[in-house]
Amino acid sequence: MLEPAANRRLLIVDPCDECHHLLPSLRSAGWEVRSCSLGSALEHPCDIGLLRLRATHLQYPEAVKDLIERSDTEWIAVLSAEELRMQNVGDFVCEWFFDFHTLPFDVSRVQVTLSRAFDMARVRGKGTVQVDEPEQELLGDSRPIRELRKLLAKLAPLSSPVLIRGETGTGKELVARTLHRQSQRHDKPFIAVNCGAIPEQLIHSELLGHEKGTSTEVQQRKVGRFEAAHGGTLFLDEIGDLSLELQAELLRLLETGHLEPVGARRPFPVDVRVLAASHVDLERAVESGRFREDLYQRLNTQHVVTAPLRERHGDLAMLANHFAHFYSLETGRRPRSFSDNALGAMGRHDWPGNVRELANRVRRGLVLAEGRQIEAHDLGLQAVEEEDGPMGTLEDYKHRAERQALCDVLNRHSDNLSIAAKVLGVSRPTFYRLLHKHQIR
Numbered sequence: 001m002l003e004p005a006a007n008r009r010l011l012i013v014d015p016c017d018e019c020h021h022l023l024p025s026l027r028s029a030g031w032e033v034r035s036c037s038l039g040s041a042l043e044h045p046c047d048i049g050l051l052r053l054r055a056t057h058l059q060y061p062e063a064v065k066d067l068i069e070r071s072d073t074e075w076i077a078v079l080s081a082e083e084l085r086m087q088n089v090g091d092f093v094c095e096w097f098f099d100f101h102t103l104p105f106d107v108s109r110v111q112v113t114l115s116r117a118f119d120m121a122r123v124r125g126k127g128t129v130q131v132d133e134p135e136q137e138l139l140g141d142s143r144p145i146r147e148l149r150k151l152l153a154k155l156a157p158l159s160s161p162v163l164i165r166g167e168t169g170t171g172k173e174l175v176a177r178t179l180h181r182q183s184q185r186h187d188k189p190f191i192a193v194n195c196g197a198i199p200e201q202l203i204h205s206e207l208l209g210h211e212k213g214t215s216t217e218v219q220q221r222k223v224g225r226f227e228a229a230h231g232g233t234l235f236l237d238e239i240g241d242l243s244l245e246l247q248a249e250l251l252r253l254l255e256t257g258h259l260e261p262v263g264a265r266r267p268f269p270v271d272v273r274v275l276a277a278s279h280v281d282l283e284r285a286v287e288s289g290r291f292r293e294d295l296y297q298r299l300n301t302q303h304v305v306t307a308p309l310r311e312r313h314g315d316l317a318m319l320a321n322h323f324a325h326f327y328s329l330e331t332g333r334r335p336r337s338f339s340d341n342a343l344g345a346m347g348r349h350d351w352p353g354n355v356r357e358l359a360n361r362v363r364r365g366l367v368l369a370e371g372r373q374i375e376a377h378d379l380g381l382q383a384v385e386e387e388d389g390p391m392g393t394l395e396d397y398k399h400r401a402e403r404q405a406l407c408d409v410l411n412r413h414s415d416n417l418s419i420a421a422k423v424l425g426v427s428r429p430t431f432y433r434l435l436h437k438h439q440i441r
Contacts, residue, residue: 011046013038018103025107041067048117049075072197074098074117090380094360095353140315144307156182163299164277166306169354172277176235188232191225196238209261226259233273240278251295309351313440314410316346323362338374345376347411403438
């Protein structure tokens with residue numbers, strides 16, 4: 001259950017004068033606001049963090065990254081529009097922060113963003129929110145996303161565990177939610193837990209719970225996440241961060257279907273489907289003794305791989321337009337399309353932060369765009385000429401050029417393949433043959 005609005009905790013790190021002027025409106029909206037320096041931020045538990053990005057933070061970004069990785073929350077960056085235009089700043093914000101605000105503050109939009117971040121923090125971090133939000137979909141029509149939807153439709157009715165693999169920002173939690181929503185458990189709780197965000201000394205109690213009186217400090221019974229998810233689905237993100245002791249407890253629970261909280265007289269049955277994900281290579285973790293092989297085999301009964309955005313050819317433009325429409329509604333700004341320059345730059349970018357990075361760059365572009373369209377520089381990207389690469393045969397060059405042409409035209413016209421074929425000057429059957437040849441769709 002969510003805490004009352006009056007208990008929503010906001011931490012402002014390295015605040016500026018504009019941040020201090022924002023305090024009265026935040027407190028009147030029910031936020032409990034504290035401020036501190038970056039060095040002491042981890043000592044102050046919070047639901048949402050607001051960080052005024054400064055030059056010192058960019059000189060030593062590892063300190064900011066460490067804070068974000070170790071915090072059980074979502075972080076919002078505060079900076080000027082001029083600072084956001086700097087490429088290194090924009091890239092950093094897009095890859096690491098939930099959202100950002102440019103100065104001066106738009107108070108109404110700040111309130112909306114804080115509320116969204118608060119809901120996301122509760123889902124990802126503390127994991128006690130039952131899914132009751134509008135239906136989310138895996139958007140796209142590329143081959144990887146079509147195959148993923150088909151696979152999820154087959155796995156959803158099962159009760160066996162599923163191991164979800166993929167790079168950061170590829171939508172592993174969205175996959176877990178899709179499996180839950182399409183299952184017979186859809187009207188029961190969906191609980192998401194970021195195992196790496198909960199302190200090691202608390203994770204055991206958070207997952208399994210404890211009975212009243214297990215120590216002098218424990219005066220009431222605590223319901224763990226497994227018990228809270230009874231009848232539904234438990235998503236364990238970053239499961240590779242669990243200790244070997246907890247891995248053994250999890251394996252026992254999966255094999256017996258019985259939960260034994262700390263201090264309980266006897267175990268009792270729970271009906272929970274476990275979905276798990278991890279950013280670490282679990283096979284290597286097994287080889288090095290950091291992850292139990294028997295638990296790995298139990299979780300890997302079924303597995304799903306989320307494709308990185310750079311392999312989802314044709315989905316870029318669709319996703320970018322989706323985020324542009326969404327954020328224009330949220331911010332009250334007029335919708336903008338993307339210039340050919342911007343689409344070309346997006347098509348050549350590697351997207352290390354995947355869909356999450358794309359969403360943040362589009363959000364940035366809407367804020368910075370001054371013309372009728374969003375340009376590449378608004379996204380923090382540059383349309384660069386092809387760089388000299390290693391020499392190859394003429395056929396190699398033809399093959400690369402053909403594939404690049406297909407990817408470029410799909411980035412622009414993924415919603416109308418007839419137009420895409422016409423732009424390339426080929427028939428629709430030839431266009432499909434080329435797509436199949438290059439395994440693009």
